[in-house]
Amino acid sequence: MQCPKCHAPMHTYNRNGVQIEQCSGCRGIFLDYGELEALTRLEAQWSQPAPPPPPAAPQAYPAAPPAPAWGAPHGGHGGHGHYGHHRHKSFGHMLFSS
Amino acid sequence: MTADTTTASAGTGDPALVSALADRARAAAHPRSPAASCSCPSAPLADRPDATVVRHDITVAKAHAPDTDPAALTLRVATAARHPGLLLPPLTPVTATLYDRLVTLWPYGAPVDPDDPDAAPWEAAATLLALLHRTPVPAGLPPMRGPVKAARALDRLRAALLTTSGRAAHPAARPVLEAWAALPAWARAQAPMPGPPALCHGDLHLGQLVRHPAPDGPWRLIDVDDLGAGVPAWDLARPAAWYACGLLPPDEWTRFLTAYRQAGGPAVPADGDPWTALDVPARALTVQTAALAVAKALAADRPLDEVEQAVVDACARMPSVPAGFPPASAPRSPSERA
Numbered sequence: 001m002q003c004p005k006c007h008a009p010m011h012t013y014n015r016n017g018v019q020i021e022q023c024s025g026c027r028g029i030f031l032d033y034g035e036l037e038a039l040t041r042l043e044a045q046w047s048q049p050a051p052p053p054p055p056a057a058p059q060a061y062p063a064a065p066p067a068p069a070w071g072a073p074h075g076g077h078g079g080h081g082h083y084g085h086h087r088h089k090s091f092g093h094m095l096f097s098s
Numbered sequence: 099m100t101a102d103t104t105t106a107s108a109g110t111g112d113p114a115l116v117s118a119l120a121d122r123a124r125a126a127a128h129p130r131s132p133a134a135s136c137s138c139p140s141a142p143l144a145d146r147p148d149a150t151v152v153r154h155d156i157t158v159a160k161a162h163a164p165d166t167d168p169a170a171l172t173l174r175v176a177t178a179a180r181h182p183g184l185l186l187p188p189l190t191p192v193t194a195t196l197y198d199r200l201v202t203l204w205p206y207g208a209p210v211d212p213d214d215p216d217a218a219p220w221e222a223a224a225t226l227l228a229l230l231h232r233t234p235v236p237a238g239l240p241p242m243r244g245p246v247k248a249a250r251a252l253d254r255l256r257a258a259l260l261t262t263s264g265r266a267a268h269p270a271a272r273p274v275l276e277a278w279a280a281l282p283a284w285a286r287a288q289a290p291m292p293g294p295p296a297l298c299h300g301d302l303h304l305g306q307l308v309r310h311p312a313p314d315g316p317w318r319l320i321d322v323d324d325l326g327a328g329v330p331a332w333d334l335a336r337p338a339a340w341y342a343c344g345l346l347p348p349d350e351w352t353r354f355l356t357a358y359r360q361a362g363g364p365a366v367p368a369d370g371d372p373w374t375a376l377d378v379p380a381r382a383l384t385v386q387t388a389a390l391a392v393a394k395a396l397a398a399d400r401p402l403d404e405v406e407q408a409v410v411d412a413c414a415r416m417p418s419v420p421a422g423f424p425p426a427s428a429p430r431s432p433s434e435r436a
Contacts, residue, residue: 024356064348065341065348065351065352065355066371066372066373067341067342067373068342068373068376068377068380068381068419069415069419070342070381070412070415070416070418070419071341071342071343071344071412071415072342072343072344072408072411072412073344088345088404088405090403090404090405090406091340091345091405092212092213092215094340094345094387094405095212095215095218095303095304095305095340096210096212096215096303096304096305097303097305097390098148098247098301098303098305
């Protein structure tokens with residue numbers, strides 16, 4: 001869907017089981033019917049001392065953009081790329097080579 | 099002019115050429131001073147078989163590949179002069195000759211820091227490419243040389259297989275050769291490129307961007323040796339290949355692709371799946387990259403590193419997926435296949 005304010009594409013995220021849409025342009029957030037209540041419930045659970053909140057799920061990140069079927073598996077569902085906190089030295093070389 | 103510093107140490111072993119280029123660059127940098135009065139250092143920026151590039155102060159002299167066609171180079175340099183907002187303009191449209199090599203003169207531009215690729219100007223690169231692709235192709239400009247360069251990489255791999263005793267990387271050559279054989283003829287430089295031709299850079303990577311004037315002017319594309327008419331998706335294919343091989347993080351690929359689309363680039367559909375256009379060029383660049391990696395590993399008799407292996411692995415997966423086939427990860431409805 002497109003952002004009603006700036007018309008940039010909106011991306012869907014999953015926050016603790018609540019689907020929210022965030023605009024890739026203005027970062028505004030769109031909530032469907034009932035989602036604000038769901039978030040409020042989660043907030044109330046969070047403020048209770050027990051049980052501890054579950055750790056953030058990996059699928060809370062936006063889905064990877066499409067890739068060809070011959071490509072390497074990308075993040076999210078078990079597979080991972082060769083990038084990380086530090087770019088591989090050999091790839092750094094590749095970025096600058098014909 | 100060039101930022102391809104990674105191969106600067108390879109060398110052609112021709113100090114006379116480097117020295118003569120330094121003289122040309124010095125004369126262009128200080129046209130009113132006698133050569134002896136200048137104490138600025140000259141530095142080779144690149145010295146490899148297909149180009150020797152020497153910087154002196156604010157100017158750069160480049161000796162082009164020995165087999166460069168003079169008429170084609172003149173048209174390519176003239177194109178850069180005509181579009182200074184996209185391509186670094188030459189200091190002079192005239193090409194000189196030194197030791198049988200064609201030589202051009204350029205202003206110095208500040209490259210992307212090779213030690214800080216995270217600072218890569220993905221948006222600027224994509225926007226420059228989109229605007230370049232929207233520029234009418236100058237009359238008489240020859241084809242973009244991307245497929246020819248890919249074919250040369252495969253020639254180099256075949257030569258390495260014949261002439262080196264390297265064994266460690268030998269098994270990796272087969273999937274690369276098979277993936278190459280499965281590419282359409284145009285991507286192997288065996289047939290004309292399809293579709294309406296666009297003005298293409300032909301060899302985009304992060305070494306092909308400089309800020310001019312240095313150090314903080316706007317980004318410009320450099321190196322017109324492969325510039326020409328062709329399939330514009332080829333210019334997006336290196337970042338696309340890096341992303342497909344799991345090397346370029348998704349967010350950097352998205353930044354690049356989004357900026358290209360926002361600037362109205364014609365190489366990919368304005369929205370929807372870009373891989374219908376990117377698939378063949380990204381395969382070709384993956385195979386080209388893998389071929390060079392295996393050739394270098396063979397010559398050094400060393401195993402492939404993790405990144406090189408990732409590119410070879412992608413080649414091995416290619417034959418099972420028909421070229422140009424929509425990706426499994428993004429199924430599209432028939433109505434979207436314009």
